[in-house]
Amino acid sequence: MLEEENGVDPRLQAISAAIRVVPHFPKPGIMFNDITTLLLRPKVFKDVVEIFVDRYRDMGISAVAGIEARGFIFGPSIALAIGAKFIPLRKPKKLPGEVISEAYVLEYGTDCLEMHVGAVHPGERVLVIDDLVATGGTLCAAIRLLGPMQIEWKACLYTCRVPFLELPNQVNLCQYSALRSLQANVATESSTHC
Amino acid sequence: MSACKDKEQDPRIEGIASTIRVVPDFPKPGIMFQDITTLLLDPKAFKNTVDLFVERYTGKDITVVAGIEARGFIFGPPIALAIGAKFVPLRKPRKLPGEVISEEYVLEYGTDCLQMHIGAVQPGDRALVVDDLIATGGTLCAAIKLLERAGAEVVECACVIELPELKAFYLHFSSAKCEVLDWDVVA
Numbered sequence: 509m510l511e512e513e514n515g516v517d518p519r520l521q522a523i524s525a526a527i528r529v530v531p532h533f534p535k536p537g538i539m540f541n542d543i544t545t546l547l548l549r550p551k552v553f554k555d556v557v558e559i560f561v562d563r564y565r566d567m568g569i570s571a572v573a574g575i576e577a578r579g580f581i582f583g584p585s586i587a588l589a590i591g592a593k594f595i596p597l598r599k600p601k602k603l604p605g606e607v608i609s610e611a612y613v614l615e616y617g618t619d620c621l622e623m624h625v626g627a628v629h630p631g632e633r634v635l636v637i638d639d640l641v642a643t644g645g646t647l648c649a650a651i652r653l654l655g656p657m658q659i660e661w662k663a664c665l666y667t668c669r670v671p672f673l674e675l676p677n678q679v680n681l682c683q684y685s686a687l688r689s690l691q692a693n694v695a696t697e698s699s700t701h702c
Numbered sequence: 703m704s705a706c707k708d709k710e711q712d713p714r715i716e717g718i719a720s721t722i723r724v725v726p727d728f729p730k731p732g733i734m735f736q737d738i739t740t741l742l743l744d745p746k747a748f749k750n751t752v753d754l755f756v757e758r759y760t761g762k763d764i765t766v767v768a769g770i771e772a773r774g775f776i777f778g779p780p781i782a783l784a785i786g787a788k789f790v791p792l793r794k795p796r797k798l799p800g801e802v803i804s805e806e807y808v809l810e811y812g813t814d815c816l817q818m819h820i821g822a823v824q825p826g827d828r829a830l831v832v833d834d835l836i837a838t839g840g841t842l843c844a845a846i847k848l849l850e851r852a853g854a855e856v857v858e859c860a861c862v863i864e865l866p867e868l869k870a871f872y873l874h875f876s877s878a879k880c881e882v883l884d885w886d887v888v889a
Contacts, residue, residue: 577793596776
């Protein structure tokens with residue numbers, strides 16, 4: 509990483525400060541991490557994209573898959589910078605034509621993520637992008653959609669300190685979160701089982 | 703209406719247009735859906751699309767790019783980043799946390815609603831609205847109203863695709879007294 513002092517990228521502090529916490533959204537008790545305030549700071553938004561681009565540009569990544577809708581905000585710029593295609597992973601019935609679907613569990617009930625048939629091919633190296641990972645349910649649905657062994661990396665802007673719940677498939681996933689928590693502004697890598 | 707019709711077509715446009723696929727009978731029978739996801743699978747075409755808009759808007763003192771959920775989120779941010787503007791997502795109801803303003807618009811059956819954060823845009827901001835496609839213009843009109851209510855000047859609306867229904871939209875637009883400055887259409 510560029511310009512690291514004591515292992516900490518100096519851009520991360522401004523990025524973290526640009527994210528606002530909105531209490532009790534969407535429900536009482538939830539502290540929502542709102543990245544829209546970051547998008548209002550062009551320099552900070554640019555830094556976020558650059559951090560991911562610097563990390564992934566020489567890894568032979570051919571596709572960036574963004575999870576609807578906030579993954580659409582960060583993913584395309586990364587894809588464009590590293591010369592990869594962009595694949596939107598969407599809620600049901602949004603994508604026209606042939607799709608494959610993966611259901612995932614919510615606190616109450618289930619939801620579903622869809623991807624176009626033919627968007628990725630076997631052997632491709634794919635980056636999955638979202639603004640935030642909490643339980644990882646959506647992430648795992650994205651991984652299942654893309655197929656086993658195709659996902660090499662997942663990058664998130666931010667990770668909440670919520671332990672990963674028991675998840676079905678044992679796929680080794682390398683995950684990178686630019687911001688581990690509100691307190692620590694350290695970019696770290698971790699492996700997680702999905 | 704379309705800047706590209708006034709002069710020779712940019713050589714990149716044909717390549718971009720060829721990557722857009724038409725999906726018949728989606729979301730309903732009789733509709734020929736213009737699908738930009740195939741454009742996104744072609745890094746060169748996607749880059750050319752963004753470049754065309756960036757070239758048009760660089761040096762125009764645009765301070766805000768407002769993208770309409772969800773496909774406007776794909777094209778808007780790269781343009782915003784390249785021209786140094788802030789990006790403001792315009793969203794369906796109840797997606798944005800915190801205080802919002804809302805603007806209703808008419809659908810074929812019923813109405814829908816677009817929302818913007820209070821404080822995202824200030825008087826004096828010069829705004830671009832971005833979406834993948836303009837058909838009737840109902841959503842774009844709601845977007846313009848949201849930005850103008852916050853005091854911004856909407857400089858232009860940038861869409862990748864324009865549909866023939868646009869002519870009917872202009873008539874509707876004038877009768878509704880919704881201010882439209884210009885439409886910039888690539889393909």
